[in-house]
Amino acid sequence: MTPPILEIADFLAEPVEAANFPKTILRFRNDRAASEIGLSTLSDDDWLRHFGRFEPLPGNLPQPLALRYHGHQFRVYNPDIGDGRGFLYAQLQDQAGRWLDLGTKGSGQTPYSRFGDGRLTLKGGVREILATEMLEALGVNTSRTFSLIETGEELHRGDEPSPTRSAVMVRMSHGHIRIGSFQRLAYLRLEDELRRLTDYALRAYFNASSGDPVELVRRVVEGTSRLAASYMAAGFVHGVLNSDNINVTSESFDYGPWRFAPTFDPNFTAAYFDHAGLYAFGRQAEAIQWDVVQLAGALRTLADVDALIAELDRFPELYRRALVERFLWRLGVQPKGIDEDLRLVAAIEQGLIASQLPIDHFFFDWAGGSLRGDDAPYRDEAFADFRTRVSGYRAARTLDHPYWQGEPCSMHIEEVEAIWAPIAERDDWSALYAKVERIRGMGEALAS
Ligand code: AMP
Ligand code: MG
Numbered sequence: 001m002t003p004p005i006l007e008i009a010d011f012l013a014e015p016v017e018a019a020n021f022p023k024t025i026l027r028f029r030n031d032r033a034a035s036e037i038g039l040s041t042l043s044d045d046d047w048l049r050h051f052g053r054f055e056p057l058p059g060n061l062p063q064p065l066a067l068r069y070h071g072h073q074f075r076v077y078n079p080d081i082g083d084g085r086g087f088l089y090a091q092l093q094d095q096a097g098r099w100l101d102l103g104t105k106g107s108g109q110t111p112y113s114r115f116g117d118g119r120l121t122l123k124g125g126v127r128e129i130l131a132t133e134m135l136e137a138l139g140v141n142t143s144r145t146f147s148l149i150e151t152g153e154e155l156h157r158g159d160e161p162s163p164t165r166s167a168v169m170v171r172m173s174h175g176h177i178r179i180g181s182f183q184r185l186a187y188l189r190l191e192d193e194l195r196r197l198t199d200y201a202l203r204a205y206f207n208a209s210s211g212d213p214v215e216l217v218r219r220v221v222e223g224t225s226r227l228a229a230s231y232m233a234a235g236f237v238h239g240v241l242n243s244d245n246i247n248v249t250s251e252s253f254d255y256g257p258w259r260f261a262p263t264f265d266p267n268f269t270a271a272y273f274d275h276a277g278l279y280a281f282g283r284q285a286e287a288i289q290w291d292v293v294q295l296a297g298a299l300r301t302l303a304d305v306d307a308l309i310a311e312l313d314r315f316p317e318l319y320r321r322a323l324v325e326r327f328l329w330r331l332g333v334q335p336k337g338i339d340e341d342l343r344l345v346a347a348i349e350q351g352l353i354a355s356q357l358p359i360d361h362f363f364f365d366w367a368g369g370s371l372r373g374d375d376a377p378y379r380d381e382a383f384a385d386f387r388t389r390v391s392g393y394r395a396a397r398t399l400d401h402p403y404w405q406g407e408p409c410s411m412h413i414e415e416v417e418a419i420w421a422p423i424a425e426r427d428d429w430s431a432l433y434a435k436v437e438r439i440r441g442m443g444e445a446l447a448s
Contacts, residue, residue: 001093003060003061003090003091003099004091004099004200004203004204005061005065005088005091005101005200006061007196007200008193008196008197008200009065011068011185011190011193011196012065012067012068012181012193012197013065013066013067013068013088014065014066014068014082014110014111014112015063015064015065015066016063016064016065016066016087016108016110016111017063017064017108018053018054018064018087018104018107018108018168019107019108019109019118019119019151019168021052021053021151021152021153021166021168022151022152022153023150023151023152024048024052024053024149024150024151024152025149025150025151025152026044026047026048026052026147026149027122027125027148027149027150027167027429028125028129028145028147028148028432028436029044029047029146029147030144030145030146030147030172032440033144033146033172034146036094036095036100037092037093037094037100037172038092039092047147048149050089051089051102051146051147051149051168051170052149052151052168054089054104054107056090057089057090057092060090060091060092061088061089061090061091064087064088064089064104064107065087065088066082066083066086066087066088066110066111066112067082067083067087067088067176067177067181068082068083068112068181068184069081069082069083069178069180069181069183069184069244070180070183070184070187070244071178071179071180071183071242071243071244071245072180072183072242072243072244072291072294073242073244074242074274074276074278075278075290077183077187078244079184079187080112080114081112081114081180081244082110082111082112083110083112084109084110084112084113084114084116084118085105085106085107085108085109085110085113085116085117085118085119085120086103086104086105086106086107086110087103087104087107087110088101088102088103088176089102089103089104089107089170090102097207098174098205098207099174099175099204099205100172100173100174101172101173101174101175101176102146102170102171102172103170103171103173103176104168104169104170104171105120105124105125105128105168105169105170105171105254106118106119106120106121106124106125106151106166106167106168106169107168117155119151119153119155119166120166120167120168120169121155121157121160121164121165121166121167122150122164122165122166122167122423123160123164123165123420123424124167124256125145125148125167125168125169126148126419126420126423126432127255127258127416127420128145128148128169128171128255129145129148129432129436130411130416130419130432130435130436130439131255131258131411132144132145132171132255133145133436133439133440134234134236134260134411134439135230135234135236135252136443137409137439137440137442137443137446138230138233138234138236138330138442138443138446139230139233139234139326139329139330139446139447140227140230140231140234140236140252141223141226141227141230141250141251141252142173142251142252142253143171143172143173143247143251143252143253143254144171144172144173145169145170145171146169146170146171146172147169147170148167148168148169148170149167149168149169150165150166150167151166151167151168152166153165153166154166159272165424171253173247173249173251173253174205174247174249174251175201175204175205175247175248175249175251176247176253177197177200177201177205177247177248177249178243178244178245178246178247178248179220179243179244179246179248179291179292179294179295179298180242180243180244180246181197181248182194182197182198182248182295182298182299183243183294183295183298185197185298186297186298186299186301191301191302194298194299194301194302195211195302198211198212198213198216198299198302199211201216201248201249202215202216202219205248205249206219206249212303213299213302213303213308214303214304214307214308214311216248216295216299217292217295217296217299217303217308217311217312218311218314219248219250220248220250220292220295221292221311221312221314221315221318222250222314222318223249223250224246224250224288224289224291224292224315225285225288225289225314225315225316225318225319225322226250226318226319226322226326227250227251227252227288228284228285228288228289228319228322229285229319229322229323229325229326230252230322230326231252231284232281232284232285232323232326232327233323233326233327233329233330234260234326234330235260235261235264235281235359235360236258236259236260236261237258237259237260237261237268237269237270237279237280237281237284238252238255238258238270238279238284239255239256239257239258239259239269239270239271239274239279240254240256240257240271240274240279241279241284241287241288241291242291243291243294243295246288246291246292248295256271257270257271257272257273258270259412259413260359260360260410260411260412261281261359262358262359262412263352263356263357263358263359264281264349264352264353264356264359265281265282265353265356266280266281266282266283266353267280267281267282268280268281268282269281285319289312289315289316289319292312292315293312296308296309296311296312320342321338323345324338324341324342324344324345327344327345327348328341328344328345328396329396329446330363330446331348331363331366331367331368331369331390332367332368332369332395332396332397332399332446333368333369333390333393333394333395333396334393334394334395334396336392336393340389340392343389344386344389344390344393347383347385347386347389347390348362348386350382350385350386351378351380351382351383351385351386353382354380354381354382355377355380355382355383357377358408358410360408360409360410361377361408361410363408364404364407364408365377365378366390367397367399367404368395368396368397368398368399369390369393369394369395370390370395372399372404397446397448398448399445401441401444401445401448402441402445403441403442403444403445404445409438409439409441409442411439415435418431419431419432419435
């Protein structure tokens, strides 16, 4: 089938060419993701031709497309952005007929590169593998890292020891249509195009038959409130929740300065340049909701404003419900009813905030709702309410997966650095591959 983006490429994208890299060395291929779109049988040589040198996939996009968008960055409107170091390479359908996009990061300069080199550091690519694998295992709706290929250039960056190695990454997700893609069309008063983009997003990614902007906002409110709740249960801080980093399919993506919060600290901030803590751990729902308001604002000329506001108003309640659902899922207990479940979640938060115990240890120790192992950290008064409440809950999963016999799998900054160090020092990738295996094991254990 013809990639659907071609219907709207005239106003949404710019045909571009990939950089000609001095080397292409395969570092990571995600065959689990590739099998969903029929690409897991490619030979490594073919993989390099397509995802390192970007020869078109047969019958797919004849040329990569850099997407145009604007966005609010730290709440300041920026009309000068767009795919500055990436492009849309191909679109493929999954078994359910939903479109999956392969987009790049670090594939070269585009008309939107401004002062940037269009490149990605190898460390940035390794970090994105770790973030996406971890989030996927923790049940977060995320883009997947499809491929990472080292490209043999020397890059200069202010936040990494330089020169540093280069890479090109491919990510797989249901679309790369951002809130900022709509903001750009509204800013330029391109109403007809705004209508066409709305229609496209609903058809290609939601299988919807209508092109109703209110329907799109409804879907985005539902998806993003859930995403925000998933971040909290995962203990994840994205770091840069700008409106150009929010996909209308609500898949989390574009991982730069991300961190997993070591403890449940609402003020914990991931990006060193986020001085005001705008995107701190505990402010992520507020930040994402603010972005969704910008989407509704962009669509206001096409829809009944009261109907848009009614959809936006659902965010807090949907967020609360999703928070309960995600916390209970991670803990592995069956829901009892929203009011009681909300109190259980509040008790977990209270315990975690007061004790500052590591989040992943807590969920590991209490998997299935009963304490396994040492009771010492939980004797504290801060956990009293939690202990009383959780005793009335039934387990939602069995714990016979070997994962539950070992240590909790976490992903704090020290470990990220410890995985990177042998790659930087002696090109030893074994720690990365071992970690990906271990994360996938945790994912299996949580899914069972
Ligand atoms: P981000 O903060 O990664 O979402 O990026 C914001 C904008 O800056 C996007 O338009 C990116 O394409 C662009 N950008 C980031 N890094 C580079 C780079 N090294 N070269 C060119 N453009 C970049
Ligand atoms: Mg971005």
